[in-house]
């Protein structure tokens with residue numbers, strides 16, 4: 001029996017923004033992330049963490065190298081197929097939540113099932129489950145403006161989970177949250193990890209990084225592995 | 230369920246992103262309703278454009294159906310023949326023979342026919358109700374000489390008295406028939422006293438007051454005397470200008486107008502020019518063209534303004550919602566799905582404006598028709614086309630912003 005393909009496999013993946021002046025935001029690097037890993041990505045501001053995450057999340061195409069996601073070579077795919085892979089296999093959590101302000105929590109979560117072929121009839125039920133899973137079962141009808149910061153981020157996590165992705169990418173998910181809310185969100189991410197989800201978290205904060213089973217450090221676009229344990 | 234699928238199917242291992250028709254509709258309605266006041270204002274131009282369009286076409290249809298019915302009643306039964314002998318031969322005599330009336334009245338389908346002309350009074354003569362003074366009412370009043378047939382062909386409605394008949398005409402009696410407006414100007418209220426009027430110095434007995442005529446409305450403002458009497462008093466009509474008015478049975482006008490010149494002057498039919506009944510279509514287009522083209526142009530301008538409004542709002546929405554676009558791209562939406570969403574939004578705005586405009590336009594037509602006591606007529610094609618025009622306006626307006634929206638790179642959009 002062949003072992004399952006790594007979720008992420010970078011082969012000399014790098015990205016240079018054309019500029020001018022050109023910025024080598026990510027220098028060519030190799031990286032393998034296996035299913036079920038919890039990886040934290042650390043580094044100073046402007047070091048290239050978001051660039052790395054955008055490539056991993058198929059929001060940006062690397063300018064060099066080959067990126068395999070779940071064994072699929074994404075660098076040779078058509079744009080429309082890249083979009084389809086992104087919609088079905090990757091869940092995103094952003095620092096600024098990106099909840100639609102005029103839609104309820106439930107509708108925001110349902111939005112994640114609009115483009116990947118989930119029948120309309122199933123969506124509400126699945127969104128309700130996902131919200132219950134992040135502890136927001138009682139606030140399904142709430143508008144984002146009436147949710148607290150932590151609740152908003154949990155709603156965004158529910159949205160990222162509801163389409164059952166194989167990879168959860170979080171860009172500073174606790175950057176806008178206070179300590180108490182940070183703890184809740186981190187506990188939630190850990191629970192997901194325990195359930196088998198592959199999680200990548202960008203963070204500035206050492207205590208967040210400490211939760212990860214693996215830590216990847218980026219400095220000036222250069223990726224290096226820190227083995228914490 | 231039918232789904233909106235874009236692009237060719239790529240790798241079968243990768244199921245395509247989809248955007249179902251019901252999702253498109255739901256997203257566009259939600260997008261429109263999230264700023265209801267702005268959406269309402271945005272549609273205003275389309276409402277006005279489509280409303281004007283419907284109102285103009287409806288009013289045109291209403292008035293031309295009005296003209297049609299009037300035309301069928303009257304115009305199709307009227308023929309006028311003019312004496313153009315002098316244009317053909319400057320030494321020619323009057324074109325109408327003495328028995329003109331009898332000749333034409335003998336034709337099939339003719340009800341009444343007769344010659345008439347405007348009498349040229351000697352300079353200084355006026356029409357008065359007494360032989361001296363009273364110049365106030367002696368302003369220029371036309372005197373028309375007409376045969377009894379011509380008078381009847383005008384279909385007058387008598388308020389009092391009677392028309393002059395063949396006997397009075399053949400004996401050249403000094404009698405006159407006047408319009409009711411003329412009568413009050415001349416101070417004549419009753420015919421029982423056998424009132425007289427003076428044309429120049431010649432007295433005429435007023436034997437009839439006409440309250441209305443169906444043809445030749447100018448007769449109401451004239452004094453009509455028998456042609457024979459006019460010839461006796463003022464002589465033969467000096468130069469051409471004699472005409473013949475023929476009233477026919479419904480539908481016979483065209484045939485009568487073809488036969489009349491030959492029947493009257495078998496030797497010189499070209500001396501007579503027939504003014505055929507007006508063509509209903511020509512009449513309608515002449516009514517339609519002038520003013521309505523202007524209004525249709527206005528409607529088009531309103532539509533353009535409406536389109537610019539929608540384009541502007543959609544463009545602003547695209548800029549405002551860049552983050553949302555990035556999010557949707559992250560959730561698996563293709564560029565095309567974004568285009569479709571914004572196009573659907575602008576199209577819905579346009580269609581809604583078109584529907585409201587159609588309703589307002591229709592209401593306008595009905596109100597105008599009711600006030601004028603007409604039958605409101607709006608063609609179904611107009612009502613069906615109007616919301617479509619709104620929809621197309623919205624779609625065209627949304628093209629550029631929607632295209633812009635699809636071009637935003639997802640990573641950049643999410644940074645907002």
Ligand SMILES: Nc1ncnc2c1ncn2[C@@H]1O[C@H](COP(=O)(O)OP(=O)(O)OP(=O)(O)O)[C@@H](O)[C@H]1O
Nearest residue numbers: 017019023025043044045046047048049050051052
């Ligand atoms: N579109 C772009 N064009 C040019 N340069 C860019 C672009 N996006 C990012 N950069 C540059 O690439 C470098 C890496 O940026 P990136 O956003 O990945 O940093 P980061 O590690 O996420 O920083 P932070 O912690 O502040 O979010 C920076 O120097 C940035 O200025």
Ligand SMILES: [Mg+2]
Nearest residue numbers: 049050051171
């Ligand atoms: Mg960043």
